[in-house]
Amino acid sequence: MAKAKSVLQVMRVGKNAGKLSKRPTEATDGVDGKKDARARLGELTDELSTLQYALYAEAKTALLVVFQAMDTGGKDGVIRKVFGPINPQGVRVTSFKQPSQIELAHDYLWRIHGAVPPKGVIGIFNRSHYEDVLIRRVHHMDPDAVINQRYEQINEFEKYLTQNNVVIVKFFLHISKDEQKSRLQARLDKPDKRWKFEKGDLAERAFWDDYQAAYGMMLSRCSTSYAPWYAIPADKKWYRDWAVASILVDTLRRIGPRIPEPKEDLNALTIE
Numbered sequence: 001m002a003k004a005k006s007v008l009q010v011m012r013v014g015k016n017a018g019k020l021s022k023r024p025t026e027a028t029d030g031v032d033g034k035k036d037a038r039a040r041l042g043e044l045t046d047e048l049s050t051l052q053y054a055l056y057a058e059a060k061t062a063l064l065v066v067f068q069a070m071d072t073g074g075k076d077g078v079i080r081k082v083f084g085p086i087n088p089q090g091v092r093v094t095s096f097k098q099p100s101q102i103e104l105a106h107d108y109l110w111r112i113h114g115a116v117p118p119k120g121v122i123g124i125f126n127r128s129h130y131e132d133v134l135i136r137r138v139h140h141m142d143p144d145a146v147i148n149q150r151y152e153q154i155n156e157f158e159k160y161l162t163q164n165n166v167v168i169v170k171f172f173l174h175i176s177k178d179e180q181k182s183r184l185q186a187r188l189d190k191p192d193k194r195w196k197f198e199k200g201d202l203a204e205r206a207f208w209d210d211y212q213a214a215y216g217m218m219l220s221r222c223s224t225s226y227a228p229w230y231a232i233p234a235d236k237k238w239y240r241d242w243a244v245a246s247i248l249v250d251t252l253r254r255i256g257p258r259i260p261e262p263k264e265d266l267n268a269l270t271i272e
Contacts, residue, residue: 008246011230013172013223020216020231025176027233030243037242044245045085051249052122054257056090059120061255062166065248066125068134068218069173070211071201072183074234075126078173081241082248083124092117095126108132108150109157119165129154133218138210151221158227168227169251171244172219173234177208 007030031037055061067075083091094115103111109129117123133150136142158168175183184205187197204211223229230247234240 008230008243008250011232011243011247013219013229013231020174020212020219023174023231024233025174025179026235027239028236030246031239034236034238037238041081041238041242041245044242044249045082047249048082048245048252049086051252051255051257052086052090054259055122055252055255056087056120057259058257060165061257062117062119063122063252063255064117064125064161064166064168065122066128066130066168066170067173068128068130068170068215069234070175070180070208070215071204072180072187073173073175074237074240075173077237078171078241078244079124079126081237082245083122086122090120091122091124093124093126096128096131109153113157116161116166129157130218130222133222134211134214137214137217138207151218154222155224155227158222158224162226167251167255169247170223170227170229171247172215172229172231173240174231175234179235180205180208 007027031040055063067078069075079093083093092115096111096115099108099111112125112129115123115125133147133154137144137147162168184197184201187193219229219231230243232240232243
């Protein structure tokens, strides 16, 4: 257990984290292969479910979980595997697509703030406010000065949320270019997966190096003590799922939710 904890700590990104290319996309440290990882995942999701129940009952704190990744990085898969066993009443998933005209008429954080989970709920962002410092940086949609300002705005926004009982944990699912190629090909080869494939995915793949630089800058500028980023080696899906679940369980343990005592003395109450 101590070894696994040290491995997970390594995944936490600090300020001035350096080049993303120096971070592994494939790992097995902390688990003894696929079978072990899947067995541990079952134990972790059981505990996650118990902790989520207490979080929901206590209703004092919200947990916001942010997922970012390159195309095919595994956001949908990890959400399904890690959160699938949890009571859906206490979990909300928001997938941020291309902004609508109404959303574009507001500031870029407007639609984000409206999706922040209430107390007692785990909110999951499948993509997030970070798209506004990724896509817009890669495609030069805004001047560098605007993008740089947004890093600070996002940090202040997340600080505000944490000061108001929203705990934030952010995961970058880090895959290699070769792994992305394999997953895109799998979508083409399997008829039931083709609905996920868009020709635009190949156009974005051509900007791989630019996206890696943008993600590296995002991780360096926006991983804080109050809203940390974790760079998860995600080429092996079973390792990715174990790592994310482990960090989430550790986060909820530190929150320490407790099922509240009843508001009235119910000891003498009988049901006729």
